[in-house]
Amino acid sequence: MTEPxxxxxxxxxxxxxxxxxxxxxxxxxxxxLDGRSISIIGTTDRTYIGADVAVAMARCVLDIVRDKPGQxxxxxxxxxxxxxxxxxxLMGNNGCIAHLTKCLYAARRRGHxxxxxxxxxxxxxxxxxxxxxxxxxxxxxxxEVRVMALGAMARVTKxxxxxxxxxxxxxxxLGPGVENFMRVGAIAGVWSGDLAGHLRVALAxxxxxxxxxxRLGHERGGRTAALDVAxxxxxxx
Amino acid sequence: xxxxxxxxxxxSARARLAGILDAGTFREFCGPRARQTSPHLPALxxxxxxxxxxxxxxxxxxxRPVLIAAQxxxxxxxxxxxxxxxxxxxxxxxxxxxxxDAVVLxxxxxxxxxxxxxxxxxxxxxxxxxxxxARAAGIALVAVIGGRNGCYGGTSIVARSCDVIIASEEGRxxxxxxxxxxxxxxxxxxxxxxxxxVWRTMGAKHRxxxxxxxxxxxxxxDAFRDAIAGHIGDSRPMDLDALEAExxxxxxxxxxxxxxxxxxxxxARLGVNDPDRVSDIEADEFNALVDALEGARR
Numbered sequence: 001m002t003e004p005x006x007x008x009x010x011x012x013x014x015x016x017x018x019x020x021x022x023x024x025x026x027x028x029x030x031x032x033l034d035g036r037s038i039s040i041i042g043t044t045d046r047t048y049i050g051a052d053v054a055v056a057m058a059r060c061v062l063d064i065v066r067d068k069p070g071q072x073x074x075x076x077x078x079x080x081x082x083x084x085x086x087x088x089x090l091m092g093n094n095g096c097i098a099h100l101t102k103c104l105y106a107a108r109r110r111g112h113x114x115x116x117x118x119x120x121x122x123x124x125x126x127x128x129x130x131x132x133x134x135x136x137x138x139x140x141x142x143x144e145v146r147v148m149a150l151g152a153m154a155r156v157t158k159x160x161x162x163x164x165x166x167x168x169x170x171x172x173x174l175g176p177g178v179e180n181f182m183r184v185g186a187i188a189g190v191w192s193g194d195l196a197g198h199l200r201v202a203l204a205x206x207x208x209x210x211x212x213x214x215r216l217g218h219e220r221g222g223r224t225a226a227l228d229v230a231x232x233x234x235x236x237x
Numbered sequence: 238x239x240x241x242x243x244x245x246x247x248x249s250a251r252a253r254l255a256g257i258l259d260a261g262t263f264r265e266f267c268g269p270r271a272r273q274t275s276p277h278l279p280a281l282x283x284x285x286x287x288x289x290x291x292x293x294x295x296x297x298x299x300x301r302p303v304l305i306a307a308q309x310x311x312x313x314x315x316x317x318x319x320x321x322x323x324x325x326x327x328x329x330x331x332x333x334x335x336x337x338d339a340v341v342l343x344x345x346x347x348x349x350x351x352x353x354x355x356x357x358x359x360x361x362x363x364x365x366x367x368x369x370x371a372r373a374a375g376i377a378l379v380a381v382i383g384g385r386n387g388c389y390g391g392t393s394i395v396a397r398s399c400d401v402i403i404a405s406e407e408g409r410x411x412x413x414x415x416x417x418x419x420x421x422x423x424x425x426x427x428x429x430x431x432x433x434x435v436w437r438t439m440g441a442k443h444r445x446x447x448x449x450x451x452x453x454x455x456x457x458x459d460a461f462r463d464a465i466a467g468h469i470g471d472s473r474p475m476d477l478d479a480l481e482a483e484x485x486x487x488x489x490x491x492x493x494x495x496x497x498x499x500x501x502x503x504x505a506r507l508g509v510n511d512p513d514r515v516s517d518i519e520a521d522e523f524n525a526l527v528d529a530l531e532g533a534r535r
Binding site: 051052055058059062065066082084085086087089090091092093094095096097098099101102103105106109124125127128129132133146147148153156157159163167171172173174175180181184185186210211213214217222223224225226227229230231232233234235236237 | 273335351353395438
């Protein structure tokens with residue numbers, strides 16, 4: 001027996017009971033909470049979202065939409081971003097990831113409540129593919145969300161690491177971290193303590209009719225310009 | 238007589254717009270006079286642009302109303318920051334209010350602007366959501382690729398979320414740039430200086446052959462204009478049947494080319510007789526080849 005992954009331990013801690021299956025870094029199944037069934041699609045071990053993983057996850061979403069109409073879906077996000085490799089790019093991984101997000105969108109349109117929860121790590125396209133394609137995405141207190149590690153960012157932007165680190169102390173748009181992604185409106189909140197309680201509340205919430213993340217980012221002071229600019233452009237001004 | 242070409246690749250965002258829209262029909266939103274610059278770049282000692290590197294507005298193509306955006310690749314590599322992203326998202330959201338015949342996105346972008354990374358990434362999510370909402374309302378989203386920066390990062394995922402993709406031979410569409418793959422995975426995985434390898438892996442011809450883009454045109458603004466005009470109103474379903482069909486296509490691709498090491502292997506298996514020539518042929522000959530292959534498959 002291999003040790004259960006942190007994603008499997010998280011599921012065990014959150015639900016009254018759960019039946020899950022692990023295939024590679026993919027963890028899928030169904031959990032029970034207060035007598036209600038919730039579909040689970042997750043990854044573990046900070047996997048990379050390659051074309052295969054994206055398409056396998058899309059299959060899970062399509063199966064749930066077909067076989068369990070309206071059932072809530074919990075996406076457990078744990079990835080190091082998209083897979084950086086020649087074969088995945090040759091196959092058009094961007095198309096595979098776009099397909100996965102289309103499937104999640106279709107599920108939401110058909111009345112499935114889709115909740116995201118970042119377990120350990122969510123990076124860039126891996127966050128776009130999963131976390132940002134949900135009705136609302138939350139994070140565990142120890143989770144990390146980022147576009148790029150600061151060292152690599154310093155190399156690419158040619159801004160000295162010291163300066164970047166200094167700016168990160170005051171700017172939520174620049175550095176990694178769940179707190180920053182909460183402030184820009186990408187993470188709805190942090191789940192600490194009673195996980196089942198948090199899930200219960202998230203499932204009970206009505207989805208917003210429009211995209212409310214810009215408003216969240218504005219209220220939380222993480223994005224000072226986006227709400228105003230988008231509102232003006234939408235009005236044709 | 239060969240008509241003169243006006244290179245789309247070499248043109249600025251505004252020149253592309255002028256060449257694609259009916260003359261005198263463009264009305265810009267939140268344009269340079271609004272001086273809506275990035276609030277984040279000055280702290281990093283970076284220059285700003287009065288339009289934050291994107292032009293958005295409405296106009297007409299063949300008399301039909303469209304919303305249109307053009308990323309300026311000359312500013313920050315067309316990368317998406319807070320203001321740039323909000324302009325793009327707001328434009329696409331406007332489609333729900335005014336129901337144009339199409340929303341046209343002239344993409345020329347390396348992806349998220351790292352100098353304001355978190356705001357850029359969440360903007361990607363909002364742009365993609367807006368694309369899906371507009372499509373669900375039956376409005377056609379047309380993505381256009383043919384600029385210096387290609388279409389990379391989150392922008393490549395946005396492009397594939399649209400109904401139709403039109404690209405020139407010079408267009409590239411992929412998540413990771415060659416330099417990033419080489420830097421992280423090593424030169425054995427990807428030699429970024431091997432330009433031929435870049436085109437065979439990420440270039441528009443490869444993407445057209447495997448079905449990731451719909452139309453390939455020569456690098457000419459008029460050719461782009463005609464292709465876009467042909468897809469105004471071309472809204473494609475995103476229902477379960479369409480998603481299952483797309484799924485089957487992707488599963489088939491991944492299994493069929495599981496051991497392919499190079500674009501040429503893929504093309505040979507698709508029935509291209511002389512894969513070494515694909516990179517050299519002009520758009521017209523290439524499109525005739527694609528038509529013949531697709532005809533043979535039917």
